[in-house]
Amino acid sequence: MGNQDTRVRGLAARAGGWSARHRWAAVGIWVLFVVLAMGIGSAVGTVEVKESDQLGGETHTAARIIEDAGIEEPAGETVLVQAKDGSVKATDAEFRAAVGAVVKAVEGTGKVTDVTSPYDTKTISRDGRSALVQFDMRGDSDTAGERVEPVLKAVEGVQKEHSSLRIEEIGGASMMKQYDDAFGDDFQQAELSAVPVALGILLIAFGALVAALLPVALALTAIIATTGLMAIVSHFQPMDDTASSVMLLVGLAVGVDYCLFYLRREREEREAGRDPETALRIAAATSGRAVIVSGVTVCVAMAGMLFTGLATFEAMGLASLMVVAVAMVGSVTVLPALLSLLGHRVEKGRIPFLNRRRKSGDNGSRFWSAVLKGVLAKPWVSVLVAAGALLAVAAPAVGMKTQNLTLDQEFGDSLPIVQTYDRVNEAFPGGTGPATVVVKADDINASDVRDALQRFKEEAVSSGASRGPVEIKLHDAQNVAFVYVPLVGGSDQDKAGASLEKLRDEVRPATLGKVDGVQAPITGEVAGNKDFNDQLLGSVAPVFAFVVVFAFLLMLLSFRSLTIAITSIVLNLLSVGAAYGILVAVFQHGWGASLVGAEGVGAIVTWLPLFLFVILFGLSMDYHVFVVSRIREAHVRGLSTNEAVKHGVVTTAGVVTSAAVIMVAVFAIFGTLSMQSMKQMGVGLAAAVLIDATIIRGVLLPAVMALLGERNWYLPKWLGWLPDMTHDESPEAIAPAKAATAQNDEGAPLRV
Structure with missing residues (x-):
């Protein structure tokens, strides 16, 4: 028992230890939490963001006046009556007859009110070839799209009777209906397909059904619980559909990642010959700690959205922050309990030919071992080539043009x-x-x-x-x-x-x-x-400053190294810059735009750069904290910096690759949607994660750390007063394992 104090020093280790000792209680508490959160959330309902709260400036003032006056603006519709050539004018009998037919047809549906003729309102074009029949939809404007079909049918009927003219309807209701018909299922299909995609990749990574299901189950329960919490919190901070979609994306990404980090480490320790109890304790003290550091950093990054003053961004930030916090808590509490309950049964449902067992002790990756050999042999060359390539990729971002996309830009x-x-x-x-x-x-x-x-x-x-x-x-x-x-x-x-x-x-x-x-x-x-852009631009500096400063402080406290904190920020900024460059190159300049269906967009949607910065800065910390924690662990064990870097990167290569592939695949699904704003978001996130998990973590990070050597662990004396949050791993994590091969219930060797 002499080592007990050391073993339970860290918060993650204590949480994991309690969870493993009180397995059924931990699982029961988690299930109760999820059920209660969803139940209470369903009971209280969700408060949606009001139009008057969406923006500041004059738009907000106008919306508030309308709201206070109790005026319900109806959905306005317009029918364009237009000559197909110059031979017909609005003054011609044929044209007048068509206008009269449109007025009669739409009035005959009983769905409209205040129908006006262009001959009364003077809505006739300068060339005399076009005229507008205008009217309002009866009832609530928010649901007008559900009632507009009879009106559209009536206008189509008039078009058939006057083939020499162009007769088309446009307006809030008709646009809502066409949008819902064309893309209403896009988001739902994308969200639903993300889960089986993640599960498929995990099956390949683990080669066992039970092990693959655990991360997905944790992510889904975290998302379900957060959905309920969002409803509760919406009574203080209103929510919207965009926040729900972003929450699902982020929740699936971090929920799977955290569980993946934890589970891989536990399997690795068992493969190295540890008994199940020791393996779980080491996983709690090491990967569990990395999950907490990463989770808190991601939460801080997401909190940056609260500084925008934009209701939609605030809702997205709060929803993302909550799902990350829930996934983080679940990873360090209920996951150890489940692993303790399952024991070797976590290997059940093995899939033939997938993830064949590696030789004992071969916890690395041959590919990354080969890459690292070259990187560590010539770190200066590696830094110059990798950093130069990323700066070149980021260069187009200097000329970034942002705007709210017009209808034709958004949908082509x-x-x-x-x-x-x-x-x-x-x-x-x-x-x-x-x-x-x-x-x-x-x-x-x-x-x-x-x-x-x-x-x-x-x-x-x-x-x-x-x-x-x-x-x-x-x-x-x-x-x-x-x-x-x-x-x-x-x-x-x-x-x-x-x-x-x-x-x-x-x-x-x-x-x-x-x-x-x-x-x-x-x-x-x-x-x-304009008001949105002004408010967004005004919030860029405080958001950037908040995220960078607090991320720096968290890394400084977590690793007690000024060097690690600085390099973390610089590498993350480089990753974000490269993502910006790719976005501008593809969507603004059109380089390779045909490959993703983005021809002719010519701009980046206004809200995306700030959104990407916050999301990517948070998600990038997942990999960074995980890899650097493993490097530091090896260094504490007595390895030189170069040996620790090689050990840390190679042993984490498999899990980082698996986590990155899942994120890229999920984000890429959103890159296939028809809306250009969603396509830009999906492509930007997927490209950034791919760059981060390969060039940044596989080349730049090890090369920079190799060059810095022992200076990686530098903390000035004047910062010695900082609280020690390193919480070094248990003695078992530092001491070499006995040469043994753990076996599952069927007597077969375990695989990592």
Whole structure:
């Protein structure tokens, strides 16, 4: 018992030891936690992010005015009636007959209200070849897509009767329906296929069904529990569907990784001749500790999203943080209990020809052994070549152009409505996404307010910000007015943004701004994009600083090495930079874009760089902590730095490769989706993880550590006051194992 204090020194070792001694209690507590979290979450329900809380700035102010006034804006729809050639004009009888038929057809469905003729609203294009019939869908705008089909059918019927004209419908409801029809199952299929993909890779890695099922089971239970916790937490921090999707991705990735690290180490120790109890204790003290360090670091990185001030990002950050924390706790508590209960039965369900047993003591990888031999022989060359290659890959990121993708950029030609969107924007610039001025006054019908509204309408056109028609819609009871202003520039975001600035900075101050007590925030698609971009750009510096500084401090405390902390940050930043470079090269410059179906996008979606930084910085720490922990363990055991580096990288190569392949495969599934924003996210994550697990961990990290030698473990004397969180492994982990081969219940040697 003399070594007992050393064995239980670390938190992970203590948790693993308790779990192994109280196996059924640990499993029961975990199951109860998952059931209670899901049950309570289902009972209280989920609070969704309100539109008024989505953004700051004028968009937020406008949404708040509408919400406080209790105004329910209906889903607006538009039918484009357009001559296919120049021989037919809107003044012709045939054209008029088609417009009348559209009005009659949509009114006849009983699903619409406020149908207007272009001859009354003057929504006829300058060339006289196009006109817009406009109306609103009855009922809740959020569910209008479910009720729009009869209206679409009615418009199709009119199109068949007037083949010489182009008659097409577009609007919030019809776009919602086409989107759901085309891509509604995309996310669900991607999420569902991620689990069998991960399981298949684990089967190859472990060669046994039970061992492969454990990581998937842990990840899934962590995701289920977090889903319930998200519902509970949503009453304080509202959640949304995006947060749920990101939580599933991150939960599956880290849940499988943590269990994989732990299980591999336990199997490795048994293969080396340890008895099951000792093997489990060593796994708890080593891999368990790495899981805690990694998990806390990932949580800190995810917490960076809370500094954006954007409700969707805050929801994603909190959901990701929770699932990582739950997976981390599960890995160091219930997993040791399950391994203790299963014992050698973890080898059950062996699959022939997969993962054949290696010779005893051959815990490394021949491939990585060969790579490392060259890397450690010429570390300077390795650093220069690898770092140079990654910097070259990262170089295109310098010219990164970010923007909120337009409909045609997001979906290309995959949706028929995209062509309609382009035609309407060409004939009526800004018509598909007008700016909306939400005017709030003490008395909206006061003469000075009505005069200011009229002057605003006139100057919006005379200033060049709009070509009209500008429409004013009064809500007398609420003393609110909506002014709809089609912006010059249409779908060209730069030009439309300049038109918006004219409205905000010139037209509004000269008109509505001169009336006391009037609020007139300007919202709409272009305004929302601008406010989002401004808020996002303003949060980049604090988010980056928070993540980098706290990750640095955690690494410094965990390894008590200033050198390790600095190299960790630099290597992670290099990995993220390379991912940015690949994104820009493929999606902005179009290099190899046809391989992933990304032709003609020309930009990176605005939210992605910050999102990728936070996610990748967190996930990269998984591998880094795991590999460096193993190197440090070998160094503590007495190996030289070069020998420790070789031992650490080679012995972790299999598990890091397996974990990376799972992550790359799961993220790549999202790279196959039709939406360019999701495709960019999937490709960016997959590329970064692949680079991180190969070039960074297999070449740069060992080469840099080989060059630094004993300086890797340098801690200045003036930092000696820092708390010691190294929690060195148990004596069994440092002492060599007896030469023995553990056997399973059937008498067959165990495999790693």
